[in-house]
Amino acid sequence: MDIGKDLVAASATPLVLAILSEGESYGYAIIKRVDELSRGELQWTDGMLYPVLHRLERNGLVEATWGRSESGRRRKYYRITDDGSAELAIQQQQWRVVNETLRSTPFMSFQLAPQGI
Amino acid sequence: MSHERSAQLLEDRIEEWQAWVRRRQAIDATDLEELEDHLRSQVADLRESGLDEEEAFLIAVKRLGELDALSREFAREHSERLWKRLVVAETGEGRSDRTREALAAVSLAIGAALAVKVPELFGLALDGSAVAESFYLRNVSLLVLPFLAGYFAWKRGLDTSDLLRLALPFLAGALAMNLYPFAPGGSTEILAALHLPMALWFAVGFGYVGGAWRNHDQRMNFVRFSGEWFIYFVLIALGGGVLMMFTLFIFGAIGFDAEWLLESWILPCGAAGAAIVAGWLVEAKQSVIENMAPVLTLLFTPLFTLMLLAFIVTMIWTGSGIAVEREVLIGFDLLLVLVVGLLLYSISARDPRAEPGPFDALQLVLVICALLVDALALWAILARISAFGFTPNRVAALGENLILVVNLAGSAVLYARFLRRKTGFAPLERWQTAYLPVYAVWAWIVVLVFPLVFHFD
Numbered sequence: 001m002d003i004g005k006d007l008v009a010a011s012a013t014p015l016v017l018a019i020l021s022e023g024e025s026y027g028y029a030i031i032k033r034v035d036e037l038s039r040g041e042l043q044w045t046d047g048m049l050y051p052v053l054h055r056l057e058r059n060g061l062v063e064a065t066w067g068r069s070e071s072g073r074r075r076k077y078y079r080i081t082d083d084g085s086a087e088l089a090i091q092q093q094q095w096r097v098v099n100e101t102l103r104s105t106p107f108m109s110f111q112l113a114p115q116g117i
Numbered sequence: 118m119s120h121e122r123s124a125q126l127l128e129d130r131i132e133e134w135q136a137w138v139r140r141r142q143a144i145d146a147t148d149l150e151e152l153e154d155h156l157r158s159q160v161a162d163l164r165e166s167g168l169d170e171e172e173a174f175l176i177a178v179k180r181l182g183e184l185d186a187l188s189r190e191f192a193r194e195h196s197e198r199l200w201k202r203l204v205v206a207e208t209g210e211g212r213s214d215r216t217r218e219a220l221a222a223v224s225l226a227i228g229a230a231l232a233v234k235v236p237e238l239f240g241l242a243l244d245g246s247a248v249a250e251s252f253y254l255r256n257v258s259l260l261v262l263p264f265l266a267g268y269f270a271w272k273r274g275l276d277t278s279d280l281l282r283l284a285l286p287f288l289a290g291a292l293a294m295n296l297y298p299f300a301p302g303g304s305t306e307i308l309a310a311l312h313l314p315m316a317l318w319f320a321v322g323f324g325y326v327g328g329a330w331r332n333h334d335q336r337m338n339f340v341r342f343s344g345e346w347f348i349y350f351v352l353i354a355l356g357g358g359v360l361m362m363f364t365l366f367i368f369g370a371i372g373f374d375a376e377w378l379l380e381s382w383i384l385p386c387g388a389a390g391a392a393i394v395a396g397w398l399v400e401a402k403q404s405v406i407e408n409m410a411p412v413l414t415l416l417f418t419p420l421f422t423l424m425l426l427a428f429i430v431t432m433i434w435t436g437s438g439i440a441v442e443r444e445v446l447i448g449f450d451l452l453l454v455l456v457v458g459l460l461l462y463s464i465s466a467r468d469p470r471a472e473p474g475p476f477d478a479l480q481l482v483l484v485i486c487a488l489l490v491d492a493l494a495l496w497a498i499l500a501r502i503s504a505f506g507f508t509p510n511r512v513a514a515l516g517e518n519l520i521l522v523v524n525l526a527g528s529a530v531l532y533a534r535f536l537r538r539k540t541g542f543a544p545l546e547r548w549q550t551a552y553l554p555v556y557a558v559w560a561w562i563v564v565l566v567f568p569l570v571f572h573f574d
Binding site for chain 1: 147148150151152154155157158159180181182183186187190191193194195
């Protein structure tokens with residue numbers, strides 16, 4: 001599904017934080033995990049993930065270390081920080097509110113009806 | 118296709134891709150590494166699902182996103198990277214080289230800073246007697262510039278015979294300045310002291326071009342270096358001024374007079390060190406940042422042209438000649454130096470293959486104005502010399518005036534020919550670089566020959 005740029009940008013932070021809260025990971029694996037969780041519905045332009053990760057790193061929500069991949073290549077791993085976990089909790093709260101509001105509107109309940117357009 | 122060949126093909130494609138990404142300022146070397154890891158992981162997965170290298174690479178690159186959009190996103194997150202950084206580059210190849218060079222430059226700068234204090238061990242303190250003052254006046258460039266020349270000798274790896282040739286002018290300068298029996302406070306002493314830094318600067322130039330002083334491209338590079346060095350030195354001096362102001366102010370606030378500290382340590386040692394550091398910075402940044410000297414030239418050429426035109430019009434309008442005062446000759450010399458400088462730096466930055474443009478015409482107008490104004494001044498000065506005779510000062514100033522006038526006249530002719538498309542731009546560049554030794558020879562004549570001719574007066 002094609003999801004608008006703004007929505008992708010807004011959802012990127014909680015999604016990345018949520019994936020990292022499962023454990024340390026790196027760029028390509030995060031993309032694969034997003035693909036898996038959304039069953040291929042949520043498609044990102046892969047490269048755009050990295051500026052997001054760097055912003056989270058700068059704001060102290062994740063921390064990065066350089067390690068090695070299985071094949072010995074240098075690879076940058078990201079881990080969620082305590083601040084990141086706190087931020088994730090806040091964002092989850094916000095998304096729940098948005099989600100519930102959308103669900104309760106008559107327009108959305110019509111749109112969300114399983115009719116398979 | 119064999120397995121090795123297709124693997125090699127993939128490496129080649131990745132290398133090409135890296136070269137493309139590297140051109141983006143917003144994406145730095147570590148980002149590239151991260152993106153490459155992503156690309157390779159993606160390619161490996163796609164290969165497992167049965168695609169060949171070529172297809173896997175193309176799809177992986179496409180999924181990574183369009184490079185323009187990607188670098189825009191990186192730029193939004195790392196806007197500071199668009200401002201090119203000079204000394205603090207942290208990554209990339211040649212890092213240890215750069216550290217080594219910084220170490221060498223800083224130790225040479227400290228050496229120069231200490232060298233200006235060495236004479237104090239022999240009782241020649243800076244705040245002391247007239248003897249000490251005249252010693253420093255004559256020798257200050259001999260204490261500092263060897264370190265700058267030494268930096269380039271080290272950087273360019275000069276061989277022994279070139280090293281000897283580099284040492285020779287410093288030795289000659291040192292001998293002349295300290296063995297000539299100058300009359301105290303005489304003009305020849307002051308003239309020699311003023312011309313020695315310029316004469317030694319050409320020795321630094323010999324080091325800068327790595328001994329290849331006959332090469333005209335190298336000479337032009339030295340001209341560019343000199344302009345940038347001057348700008349960096351002035352910038353460092355401005356910073357030093359602020360430092361000293363605050364030193365005086367905060368120590369003054371607790372009733373402690375720090376002036377002696379400034380005068381005998383911070384100012385002389387700082388200036389000596391700054392001369393070396395400026396040279397190193399210019400060397401380090403040369404390819405990183407746009408050169409400043411040509412930019413200033415571009416700004417000021419029209420303004421100086423306008424000023425000279427206005428001067429000529431005013432002189433014709435009011436009908437008044439140039440009043441020959443003591444300083445007039447020197448003032449007009451400086452004006453010519455400035456015009457030659459504007460000319461030299463606009464030539465140094467110009468693309469020699471470009472067609473003649475309006476800025477070239479403007480240069481010609483500037484040169485002709487300067488020649489006209491100088492001809493008037495020269496006329497007045499020659500009248501004065503014929504009435505009052507020669508002195509070292511007048512001969513020096515006159516000689517410099519003639520040298521600069523010849524340069525400008527030659528430039529005017531060549532510019533005119535260039536504008537009428539009779540020749541290319543190269544002869545103009547060549548004229549300037551061929552003329553450089555004339556300045557060097559003249560500076561050495563004033564240092565070495567003038568005192569003898571004028572009996573050290």
